[in-house]
Amino acid sequence: MNGEIMGVRATITNTIRVRSEPSNNANVLGRLAEGAAVELLAISHDSNWWQIAYPNAKSRGWISAEFVKTDDDTSDLPMIVPANLLPTPTATATPTRKGAKPEPTATATPTATPTPVPVVEPVAPPPPALIEAPPPTPTPTPTATAQPSLLKRFLPFLP
Secondary structure (H helix, E strand, O other): OOOOOOOEEEEEOOOEEEEOOOOOOOOEEEEEOOOOEEEEEEEEOOOOEEEEEOOOOOOEEEEEHHHEEEOOOOOOOOEEOOHHHOOOOOOOOOOOOOOOOOOOOOOOOOOOOOOOOOOOOOOOOOOOOOOOOOOOOOOOOOOOOOOOOHHHHHOOOOO
């Protein structure tokens, strides 16, 4: 190989945005007009995006497969899978000869990507509101009243 990019020629069928990643939420790098000729270099894992050289041969961008007409077979193009979808490597046992001393082997250890933690600034509580007590409500006090005797009650004509 002489360093040339080998891809599949294609034509843009509608004006589209070129993005930094295969996602509608990715940064827009630029636009391609309807009829523009491009060279497809790879396909996304979900087959919804094509990778192209953009804006030059050393840089890459992504375009929606929905607005691209391919000129040739694309089955030989590599598929690009985002790192967060790749399987995690696991250790496997290797059989050894009886009595052989195990030799240590270098193993790549995945490193964790730090997750940003929001910093919460302590906030002083607001001063308590001054609450005025309502004025006292007058409460009637019971007073003793004379009860008429039973006789006077039933015989009111008696003195």
